[in-house]
Amino acid sequence: MERIVEVVPEAGLHARPASKLVKTVNRFDADVSVGRAADGDDGSVRADSMLAVTGLNVGHGESVRIVADGPDAEAALDAIEDLLTSPVEDSTGEERTEGDPT
């Protein structure tokens, strides 16, 4: 399953939001990839790699396409959407999503 999300944090998919994304992905039993929405499958990279995620160089306000596969796919997508649509200050995706796969 997949979802298109606009990246809200000021820093884009860099530093803090990027490391939070990687951390979040690692908590779920799912293979997750991320890429610019406009690039389709071609530009998508594994979302558990800091190097790959930062290398996308996605800025604030751009839309990304997240694809997840596996038992926790939907929960992972929810957590990621939460994270990417909150401004940095109050992104607490970690607490909110722990252990509630649907």
Place this chain on the structure above:
Amino acid sequence: MTGSTTLTGIGSTPRTGVGTARWYRPGADLTLPDRPDPSTVAPEVERERFEAAREEAREAIRLARDRAEVRDGDEEAAVFDAHEAFLDDPGIVDDVESAIDDGTPAEHAVHDRFEAAIEQFEGMDGRMAERADDLRDVRDRLLRALLDAPTPTDLSTLPAGTVLLAERLTPSDTAELDPAAVAGIATVGGGRTSHAAIIARSLSIPAVVGVGDALGEVPDGAEVLVDGEAGEVVVGPDEDRRAAALGGNDVPVVTESVSTADGLAIEVAANVGSGAEVSPAVDRGADGIGLFRSEFLFLDRESPPSEEEQYEAVVAALEAFPDDRVVVRTLDVGGDKRVPYLDLPEEPNPFLGRRGIRLSLEEHADLFETHLRALLRAAAHAGGSDAGGIGGDDRDGDSDRDGGDLAVMFPMVSRVEEVDAALDRVESVAADLAAEGTEHAIPDLGAMVETPAASFLADALAARLDFLSVGTNDLAGYVMAADRENDAVADYHDPLHPAVLRAIGRTTTGAEGTDAWVGMCGEMAGDPELTELLVGLGLDELSMSAVTVPAVKERVRAVDSAEASELADEVLACETRVEVRDVLGLDG
């Protein structure tokens, strides 16, 4: 018995300190051994070494993270989360392990993989290049663990009484120093107006820069005296020298405001470049803050500070000086001041490109609006009164400005249109705040005179504003067309060149006949040997590193303003720097 050795450099912070020498060598030796024949490499052993190095690096990163969290807050700490994520990156770990399996020793495998990633990042835009620095940081931690190399000195936890010796210090190195622990700084390179020297000055750390290669002979652990007044580094100073230097250190602090011998009031204020510098400024008896470098609120973080954060920082400064004025310079980035998240344009010549007010009015208009909202709200805090308006018929009058003690100035002004546009922005922000019912006031507004253009236009600027403030570091740079960080043209970068002095004279003359006051907030303002000249040139306010406030106040009291004015005329007639120095009675 050992005699003492004296080395000469450029005195930067005019104080003296004695302590124990300690070299800072951030680029510790991480040279790789020669690559062995793959058949001689045992992959299992190398994998274990790699694993152990990762654990060691992880511990160090977490330690740094916790320390940053305590000292600098969440923002700084987040950088280390990113570092840990790089350490665990499956793309990196898998590639390193497969290189090891192919017979590459762990250190070479780590080096090669990171090198490739760094190269990839550096090929991308400005912000990605920052990330390359993160990768280097993580790589170096791994290599240090693998090569058993010593960890570089942590500058923030040096033992008390350290005299720090270095090839050169970066501004961020210097900002980490604890002024209570560091007795002095001496560097091989660097000039008096380099950013690092300015930061040392604002932290009141005795400093001598540009000592040259002879400094390299000073061993770790030697007793060293740093005399920032004479520009001397004395190794193994004798008792007399120590006593004389330390005894003569401090001119008594004068807390009240001062006037010349014949009664002309001169404000002596402090330049402040971080929250930590506010209280030393109070301690040294400054009459307020003449330059509050607001960009420090924006540096070393991942996103801009909120309106509330800015408001609180300015209010804290106002509260530290309840009876004085605080002059905030609006965000001054560009040139050599880079802020990764602001996506500054890549320019071949940033000093002549988008910086200061140019960015605030265009690329950073949103940021500028937030900035102004915070400042106008803080102005109400200072004045404790309701909104005033700018303009109307009485552009010069103070009657409708209720900002109290806050003043705001715009950096890098070179056109009258910029000032008009900035005033429009202030007015529209005030209207928004009024519509929301948010308490605010219009502070006094001014412009920095840092470009020859602003000096030529001083009359027109003064007619529109409450004050002008001459930034001598940039003004000297732009008038003489010389970069202050470039040692090869250091000789050009001296405010005592007649062309620079005439630009200053032109500024004060231009403001005559308006109600605008003229201040100076460059390094020049803090040199007590120039106080008489500056009073004579017609400056009403001098703002400097806090450390020199007492000495300048003492000088002001001895000045006769009529004599000072004659001195200024004589200096303005000079055609060379040698003549200027001669008239001022300065050596060389």
